[in-house]
Amino acid sequence: MSSLSRFDPVELDDLRLQNPVSRIFREAGVTLDSRGMCRCPFHGDKTPSCEVKDKILRFRCYGCGERGDVIDAVRAFTGKSFPEAVAHLGGTRPLTPVQRQEVIEQAAQAETEREVENERKRSKARRLFGGGLAIAGTHAAKYLERRGIAVVPRMWGDLRFHPALKYYAGTPEPIGEFPAMLAAIRDVAGTIIGCHRTYLDPIEPMKLSVPGGGPSKKIEGLAENGMIWLSPRGEGSSLITGEGIESTLSGYQMAGELGAPDDAAVIAAISLGNLSGSSVARIPHPVKAKSTIPNGIPDHNRPGMILPDHIDDAVFILVDGDSEAFVTRAHAATAGQRFYDLARRVFLCPAPAGKDHNDVLLQLISEDV
Ligand SMILES: [Zn+2]
Numbered sequence: 001m002s003s004l005s006r007f008d009p010v011e012l013d014d015l016r017l018q019n020p021v022s023r024i025f026r027e028a029g030v031t032l033d034s035r036g037m038c039r040c041p042f043h044g045d046k047t048p049s050c051e052v053k054d055k056i057l058r059f060r061c062y063g064c065g066e067r068g069d070v071i072d073a074v075r076a077f078t079g080k081s082f083p084e085a086v087a088h089l090g091g092t093r094p095l096t097p098v099q100r101q102e103v104i105e106q107a108a109q110a111e112t113e114r115e116v117e118n119e120r121k122r123s124k125a126r127r128l129f130g131g132g133l134a135i136a137g138t139h140a141a142k143y144l145e146r147r148g149i150a151v152v153p154r155m156w157g158d159l160r161f162h163p164a165l166k167y168y169a170g171t172p173e174p175i176g177e178f179p180a181m182l183a184a185i186r187d188v189a190g191t192i193i194g195c196h197r198t199y200l201d202p203i204e205p206m207k208l209s210v211p212g213g214g215p216s217k218k219i220e221g222l223a224e225n226g227m228i229w230l231s232p233r234g235e236g237s238s239l240i241t242g243e244g245i246e247s248t249l250s251g252y253q254m255a256g257e258l259g260a261p262d263d264a265a266v267i268a269a270i271s272l273g274n275l276s277g278s279s280v281a282r283i284p285h286p287v288k289a290k291s292t293i294p295n296g297i298p299d300h301n302r303p304g305m306i307l308p309d310h311i312d313d314a315v316f317i318l319v320d321g322d323s324e325a326f327v328t329r330a331h332a333a334t335a336g337q338r339f340y341d342l343a344r345r346v347f348l349c350p351a352p353a354g355k356d357h358n359d360v361l362l363q364l365i366s367e368d369v
Helices: 009-018 021-027 070-078 082-088 097-130 139-146 245-253 272-276 325-341 357-368
Strands: 050-053 058-061 159-167 176-186 192-199 217-221 239-242 265-268 282-284 292-294 314-319 345-350
Touching: 009 070, 009 097, 021 050, 021 058, 021 070, 070 082, 070 282, 070 292, 097 176, 097 192, 097 217, 139 159, 139 176, 159 192, 239 245, 245 265, 245 314, 245 357, 272 325, 292 325, 314 325, 325 345
Parallel strands: 239 265, 239 314, 314 345
Antiparallel strands: 050 058, 159 176, 176 192, 192 217, 282 292
16 A cells, blocks of 8 residues: 555664654754654744654654654655655664564653653643633633634534633743633544634734744644634534634634534644644745645545545635745645545635735725625
């Protein structure tokens, strides 16, 4: 089936154990801080949102969703295929029975540590979301209303409000406490795996301008393969989906213009990478040197957001026009092909250049008045 089958899995684990992910990042000119964080080389990252952890043999970007092991890292940097990336790392080597046993034990140890860390992250996220207040009537609801988004009961469930949430900027002490909109990130079975936070200005119902310039949106816990439900969970045979919460809610309000049914499921995919899933290969960025983009052909072994089974009709993908155009389009194309391969009807819904769907909604509202 996949190119994986040509290799011995234990020999591949040996290769992963012999080649630290951090080395691949450093060789590509990426600077890692003492915690293994860096500005993500795979999207236009302003503050460090990519984590490299040699101990668990993984890297992960909390911004764009790119992630994987050392072989995935080589593929992401170079656009090489799986066998080419294995060769790039020196290839697999034959192992003695004793070596095999050692590799199996070390790989199992890394896997255990990965799962312990993931469970710690998931439970932290559940506690955070569990401590949130119902969103109706709060500063967070006012924030959405100010962006033209009517907070109707249909979408109250997985959005909550925290009146004073600590903001950490990489130091032991928080830089302050701010109100925040919380959103549950669930896996396809409905279990909460992460909590998305949008920090808000304490006075005005708008996004927080973070002292020191950090991001106003952060994720606690995990996001990969997950989703933010903005309509009742488990309902809908068609889907409206996009990257961010505001953009996706705006798309829902314009369902009529998109040609989407009013009872469509509404789900934010959190990041472009999680919307598209990984591609089978990456190609050079058309204009940006040393940068690669997905090639548009989805790798169904690394799927990103998992589509619930009941969504078996149409998928409307909201494509914002305010981010780097080649990256956005490459992810949208990959997402579209992925859902098409899964036998859904696919509609790509682009916003005009320089605008996201919330800008379009606000413009429609101002023209109506
Ligand atoms: Zn990234």
